[in-house]
Amino acid sequence: MTKPDFTPLKLFITGPTYIRDEAKAAGELPEFGHRDSENVKRMAPIMENLRRVALVDDSYQPMLINGSGSTAMEAAVRSLVADGETMLNVTVGAFGDLFGRIASANGKQCEQLRFDYGRAIDPDVLRKTLERVRPAVVTFTHNETSTGVTNDIVAVCSLIREFGAMPVVDGVSIFGGTDLKIMEAQPAMYVTATQKSLALPAGFGIALVGREAEEKAARVANRGYSSCILNQLAKARINQTLTTPNTQLVNQLWAQLDYIVNEEGVENRFARHAAMRAQTAEWVSSMDGFDLFAQDGHRSPTLTTVQCPQGLTVEQLKKGVKESMRAKGYLFDPGYGKVNAEMEKAGKRVIFRIGHMGDITPAMLAEYLEELGEVLKAL
Numbered sequence: 578m579t580k581p582d583f584t585p586l587k588l589f590i591t592g593p594t595y596i597r598d599e600a601k602a603a604g605e606l607p608e609f610g611h612r613d614s615e616n617v618k619r620m621a622p623i624m625e626n627l628r629r630v631a632l633v634d635d636s637y638q639p640m641l642i643n644g645s646g647s648t649a650m651e652a653a654v655r656s657l658v659a660d661g662e663t664m665l666n667v668t669v670g671a672f673g674d675l676f677g678r679i680a681s682a683n684g685k686q687c688e689q690l691r692f693d694y695g696r697a698i699d700p701d702v703l704r705k706t707l708e709r710v711r712p713a714v715v716t717f718t719h720n721e722t723s724t725g726v727t728n729d730i731v732a733v734c735s736l737i738r739e740f741g742a743m744p745v746v747d748g749v750s751i752f753g754g755t756d757l758k759i760m761e762a763q764p765a766m767y768v769t770a771t772q773k774s775l776a777l778p779a780g781f782g783i784a785l786v787g788r789e790a791e792e793k794a795a796r797v798a799n800r801g802y803s804s805c806i807l808n809q810l811a812k813a814r815i816n817q818t819l820t821t822p823n824t825q826l827v828n829q830l831w832a833q834l835d836y837i838v839n840e841e842g843v844e845n846r847f848a849r850h851a852a853m854r855a856q857t858a859e860w861v862s863s864m865d866g867f868d869l870f871a872q873d874g875h876r877s878p879t880l881t882t883v884q885c886p887q888g889l890t891v892e893q894l895k896k897g898v899k900e901s902m903r904a905k906g907y908l909f910d911p912g913y914g915k916v917n918a919e920m921e922k923a924g925k926r927v928i929f930r931i932g933h934m935g936d937i938t939p940a941m942l943a944e945y946l947e948e949l950g951e952v953l954k955a956l
Contacts, residue, residue, distance in 0.1 A: 586903065589945050590910040591722050591750060591880045591932040592773040600777060600936070603832035604825040611822055619831040620816035626834035630775075630843055631752065631767070631785055633759050638791075640813035641830075642782040642803070643820050646749035646770035649782030651679050653716070653745045653766050656794040656806040658685045662713035665690060665706065665742070667698055669728065670721035671915045676747065677716075688712070694916055695882070697875035698728050700736055707740040714743045714765075720751035722773075723913035725871040725882035725930065727751065734762040743793065749773060752783070753837065754850040754879040754934050765790040766806070771826065774850075774879050776935030777833055780826040786810060850878040853933040853942050857881040860946045864953065870928045879934035882912075884926045891917045891927050893956065898929070901952045907945060 588595050609615035627639040642649050658664045658680065664687045666677035673691075680687035690706045692698060698717065707715075715737045720727045734744040743765045748757060752769035753776075759767055765787050772779035786806055794806050802808060803819060812819045837846055854876060861869050866886030871877065885894070894911035902909035910930040911917075917927045931949075933942050 586908040588908045589932050590908055591930050594935045595937050597936045600833050603829045606828040617816045619827050623831055626838045629838050637785040640784050640809045641818050644782050646782050649768035649784045652804045652806050654679050655804040656800045658714050659797045665710050665712035665715045667717040669726050671723035671913050673718040694724050695870050697726050697872050698733055712742050716745045719746050719748040720877050722750040723916050725877045725880050726875050727877045730762040731758050755847050774934040777829050780823045854878045881931045882928045884928050887926050891921050905948050
């Protein structure tokens with residue numbers, strides 16, 4: 578085989594993210610059959626440890642869906658929005674928009690409430706929209722990866738419940754990085770994935786499904802097959818997946834969740850993420866002309882968005898900064914394309930992102946920020 582020209586880079590993007598050597602090595606654990614008793618040795622601890630990372634009890638059933646977070650989101654839409662019902666998609670960024678696109682692609686009736694980039698959901702505006710639309714299901718993003726905004730899941734779910742609607746939450750980039758407050762917020766379904774704060778390769782959408790979601794799905798027609806949460810739940814309850822999984826990733830997920838729960842400790846992991854958020858904010862404050870972008874009080878523990886000085890362009894971020902950091906051995910995130918394109922067109926200051934999620938450590942982050950600071954100051 579020809580030797581590939583693959584450059585080893587330290588990833589400080591917002592996903593996929595850095596994977597520990599030990600987590601990589603777990604992919605070499607013995608192969609197994611996904612309907613065999615060997616499967617249960619892996620999947621039973623995975624299900625229990627997903628609950629422990631999410632801090633939920635057995636009122637929520639975890640399940641693994643082959644695919645991605647988007648696959649789990651589509652399962653939620655197809656299984657929980659019935660014909661004739663309206664879904665309200667509340668969005669604070671590009672990934673929040675995805676629920677709406679999925680609904681439209683599946684022929685669901687959907688209205689969208691959008692907030693400005695960098696801003697969290699405004700309860701007063703949401704209340705007025707709920708009064709007008711009277712939706713059956715409301716979808717929103719817990720942690721908006723494109724803008725670094727974290728919504729108040731408890732307050733938003735509570736408000737949605739006031740109007741008799743069912744909250745469905747996308748937590749793809751925050752699961753494993755903080756206390757999700759799911760038991761307090763009580764979403765009907767909470768979806769995430771493996772490749773962000775769990776620090777593994779992509780390959781599974783993960784869902785935590787409440788009992789009301791299961792009951793609602795039984796009344797919804799045309800749920801599909803792999804997108805039907807009832808089909809998925811039937812297998813999850815016997816510690817299996819509906820369709821054949823990537824068994825290497827199952828081994829890695831087993832090992833990584835065991836590490837998070839039994840070695841690092843869930844609370845220690847959350848505290849490390851909070852410390853890196855503060856560490857990054859302090860660095861931004863030391864950089865002349867650069868500012869934190871996300872709304873104060875709603876800044877993500879897993880990524881930081883930084884607003885550049887007026888005049889610094891997307892092209893400079895992509896070509897100058899990204900390639901300079903590549904030469905230093907890092908993969909820099911020049912910001913989400915759609916968001917920056919809109920901001921630049923409107924004459925607004927563009928942003929870049931710093932991923933500090935998963936198994937990145939404060940020491941690793943400090944080295945990266947020092948190198949990045951030098952590059953930015955040289956512009």
